[in-house]
Amino acid sequence: MKRIQGFTLIELMITIAIIGILAAIALPSYQDYVRKSRRSDGHAMALKIGQQEEKWRANNPAYSKDFSTLNLSATAGTLTLASENGHYTMSVHANNDASCSGDLATDGNRSTAYCIKAVAQGRQSADTTCATMYYKIQNGNTSTTPAACWSR
Template sequence: MHRKTKKARGFTLIELMIVVAIIGILAAIAIPSYQNYVKQSRRAEAQAEMMRLALNEEKFRANNPSYADHTNTALGVTNTSYYTFTIVAAANTYTITATAAGSQTNDTGCTPLTLTEGGAKGPAGCWKS
């Protein structure tokens, strides 16, 4: 007489643990890469805002004898949850500074961002050309 063996169904514990380990390894690689991408995109957004503010400064200067300081609401300084923008202006110069706030403070080496009337951008490695 033959015994009928039941066919096993499902996964063994070893197979399940292998899948969990693979998912853990992939997450350990993907999550830091994603967080770095998010920091870079927020920095690029802040740089775009700084360029907009610089354009507003130049427009203001075209119609006035000096650049506008940070108290001038005509420039439209808008702070975000990730950066605070300030403008320090004198008669012929200005410096726009974006200081990281919140979780963006982890963007070490790239805070604060600066932009001057002459187009000098700092820190050097943080601006894409």
């Protein structure tokens, strides 16, 4: 008697179900990992801007909100700048409230404080936890919010 080889329909359905369950668990985890890794784009740019702000402030009476004066943009009057990989839009504001909404050019604290705001763009905007990150300087002290976005 000749033996029949191959998969039965039940075996095939079980295999597909197992693959589906694994994909349902793995895909969201992978997407979360990718979003977290893209945060480093915003972190690196915020630190670069902070470094340039400190260089500027060493020779000037106040911090600057114009990226061209910080040697980060060739266009004078540039007030927003994309991060290196384009996942965040960066801007510099007065550090006068929790949301960094003040205008650095007119704020009275502009000689001692500033805030770098990173707003997620494109696919990174799905990172609802860290859609907006802040890097704040006040009298030489730094703070970052939300804290979960800056931890390792």
